[in-house]
Each structure stands twice: as C-alpha cells, then as structure tokens.
Amino acid sequence: MTDPTASLPQLILLPGLLNDAELWRDQISDLSDVARIWVPDLTPYATIREMAESVLDKAEPTFALAGFSMGGYVAQEIARIAPQRIQRLALLDTSIRVDTAERAAQRRALNKAAAKGGTFLGIGQAIMKSYIDASRLDDLDLTTRIVEMTQRLGREVFLRQNSLEREDGEAALKALHVPLVIIVGENDQITPAAGHREMAWAIGCTHLVVIPKTGHMTPMEAPSPVNGALRHWLQRPAGKR
Template sequence: MGYERVMPSHLPQLILLPGLLNDAELWRDQISGLSDVARVWVPDLTPYATIREMAEHVLAGAEPTFALAGFSMGGYVAQDIARIAPERIERLALLDTSIHVDTPQRAAQRQALNKAAAKGGTFLGIGQAIMKSYIDASRLDDAELTGRIVDMTQRLGREVFLRQNSLEREDGEAALRALRVPLVIIVGENDQITPAEGHRAMAAAIGCTHLVVIPDTGHMAPMEAPGPVNGALRHWLARPAGKR
C-alpha cells in the first residue's frame, strides 16, 4: 500500500522574497526546513523594473492572506506590500535589509557597480573578489557555500543585476510601524551590506521586539546559517496572530 504525504490545509502560505540577484536557491534550506509548518512560495522577482511591479506580482499570485519574509532587496518589496495591502499580511519577517532610502554613499556605490557591470565581458555575479563583503570571513573557504552563491548570481546574469541594482528604494518605516502583526527582524552579526546596528535601529523605529542577531554570519544569512534562520522563522510562525 503506497503512502502519499498530504499537506495539512491549515498550514499558512509563507512567501519568501529573494534579494538582489537571488532566486529560490537563496531559500533552499528554508523551503525544505519549514515544509512541515508552512506552504512556501518563492516568487520570481527578476523580470520587474520597479519595487512596485514586484509587489504587485506577489500580490497577484498570493493567497488572500499570508506570512511574508523579505531578504535584502526583498525586504523593500515586503515593505511596499505593507504599504499597499497591509490587511493581507498575517505576519512579517525582515532579513538582512533596510527600511530607508539609500544614503548618498550607497547610491554612489550602486552607480559604480552598474558602470562596471555594463562594460561587457564575462559577468562574474557575486564573484570571489567581492564575496568577502557578502559572507562571514569564517566561511570564505566553504567551497559549497561560495559555489552556490556564485552559480546563482551568474545564472541570473548582467541584465537582472543592472535592473535590480537600479531600483528606487522607498522609506518603509511608517508602513511597518502601522502593522499589527507578529514581526521579526533577523540579521547576521557581521553583515557588511546591511549592518546589524542598522537592524537594531530598525527594530526600535518600527516597534519590533523580536530581533535575532546570528553570530559568525554575514549578509547571506539564509544560506550561511539555515539552522538559526529556520529556528527564528519557526518561532515567528508559531506566535499568536494579531499581536506584534
């Protein structure tokens, strides 16, 4: 007699939003590790030229209500969803991201990266040269981890990078502060792209009392530290609805 696993219908939909030059590979360990507590969907954000287009794509494909987690650029998409359809969000997680517009310094960095990427030649994605700013120093010799990141970013390619790195990012503080749902903020302790200190300020600004700082972890927390990330998301999914 065969056995077919039947997913309980009461499990919430969990939408995992990738970051810049990321796809579902970013969330591989969350897709498998949280399958017993949620029905996971990772939308493809790569075709879209604005944060609003990404948010509208997610809302068009989502169930009426859902749990929402956004990583890095995906955090800005989550904030826009909170801005235009807050009633559909049952709970919100923000990972290694920001709620503010780019500083002039960060905007200049983006312009420089776009200029370099547009020159042609082989597109290296998040290659070894800049890997040290994306993951913790202790993981730079982890060939499996770095290989997954390089392969993912090279697969998505130059056009996606230029499009996503040019996105205009809006301030999300007011939209997030207005939510009355379970919130969690997760960040790698040694995140150089969106530092932990900024996440502490973010938590204070939006009234989030659940802040998880993961030791020995850089910006790519879902890939670098799947155990702690899954544990934090599992706890967040289990918290009572309707309470921050």
C-alpha cells in the same frame, strides 16, 4: 483525500538582489511542516512596486511574508499596498531607509562596471568577502552556490535590480499589527546589524535575532538559526506584534 497541508499558512519568501529560490533552499526543506512555501520570481520587474504587485496578484488572500535584502523592500511595498493581507512579517538583512548618497554612488559605480561587457561574474570571489562572514570564505559549497546563483541570473537582472529606487518603510511597518521578526548576521557588511537595531526600535519590533559569525547571506550561511527564528515567528500568536 484531504490535503494535509491545506490548513498550513502560505509563507512567501522574497529573494534579494541577484537571488532566486536557491537562496531559500534550506528554509523550503526545513519549514515545509509548518507552512506552504512559495518563492516568487522577482527578476522580470523594473520597480519595487511592480514586484510587489506581481506577488499580490498571485498570492493567497492572506499570507506570512519574509523578505531578504532587496526582498525586504518589496515586503515593505506590499505593506503599503495591502497591509490587511499580511498575517506576519519577517525582515532579513535589509533596511527600511532610502539609500544614502554614498550607497547610491556605489550602486552607480557597480552598474557602470557591470555594463562594460565581458564575462559577468555575479557575486564572484573578488567581492565574496563583503557578502559572507570571513570564517566561511573557504566553504566551497557555500561560495559555489552563491556564485552560480548570481551568474545564472546574469548581468541584465543585476543592472535592473541594482537600479531600483528604494523608499523609506518606517510608516508602513509601524502600522502593521502582526507578529514581526528581524534577523541579521552579526557581521553583515551590506546591511549592518546596527541598522537593524535602529529598524527594530523605529517600527516597534521586540523580536530581533542577531546571528553570530554570519555575514549578509544569513539564509544560506546560517540555515539552522534562521529556520529556528522563522519557525518560532510562524508559531507566535496571530494579531500581536
């Protein structure tokens, strides 16, 4: 019997820092009619390059690729290594720039605090307000999912992923001639919308989706508009930006 999904493209969904497939729960369920979805495990690797190579080792010859936050940097590394394998690219709540000195200092401070021991809280309630929109802070289902996901992955994964060196991805992305989309929450405090507008201009992406009343965790906070944007992107003609 013929597999009815065999003709669908592979869609690789790359998680962010301290994220796993739970981040993409609603995309996995809602986009399965237009793509065969795979969420790689990025947690064992110590560099962006190792993450990218691990994805390429297991991926199909060509694929659609979506990267969230840290996963966006992994997508950019894949574009450096094997641009010919990417059929289309989506970047969500991420950046194409190296960390600023201020952001690098923040990462060092967070690692120092996380390395002290005691109970690892992950993205706990104390810092949730910087990850999701203020209007969602009382959404117990959402906040519980985020806290449990980040606690499940734990301290060692956080220390490893928060220490990753990030490279500028502008040149690699400008060289791609595939359908692109950039998605960001209007109130993203981690990777602000202004940076995504600059990113879109820098790489020549004309499809920028800014989701109102949403913070950094767009796949979890706003699954319906994110899924709508990804569905449209997956159905755009191949070979055109």
